[in-house]
Amino acid sequence: MSFDEETVVAQVRRLSLRELRVWVREGWVRPAQSARGPVFDNVDIARIRLLCDLRKDMSLPADALPVILPLLDRLHQTRRELKSLSEAVEKQPEEVRQTVVATFRNIHGDTQDRDG
Template structure:
């Protein structure tokens, strides 16, 4: 689904055209460009819904929004990376999978042991 600005405002009733354009200018939403203006996809709509929640429901200040969006973007990228790693590991022989799983468990155990004077 790809929609134009006015369709976004109709679909996401909590956002005005003025707010939407401001959020695009601020880089909080990054629609595709077309000869007739910006075009928004499903991910853009989800991000606009999130922005409505952050700004209107949680009253998050404007200067804090980029920080939250950046953290969420990093979290989503980490999840994609972990999914790719898990898929690659699943393609390996069982002995490799067991070895990696054992190594991960050992590392987690090491990280759980309090170390004097060192941060985890």
């Protein structure tokens, strides 16, 4: 589903059109472009809500966002990759799954011993 700027502002009530345009210009939100202007999808809306939380609820300064947003993006990418890896392991024969889990526990245990 796609939304224009006015629809986004109507959906995210704590957002002004001016703020939305600034966030797009800064690259914090990256909507698709159409002949009629920017087009936002559900992922864009979720990111806009996150930005509202960070800026308005947590009072995070604008100059911190270029640091925070790439870290959050990387965290979400890592979660997607781990989910895919988990699905791949689940498709393996039971013996392979058990070996992978045991190896993970050995490695993870070693890491916890060093860190903690």
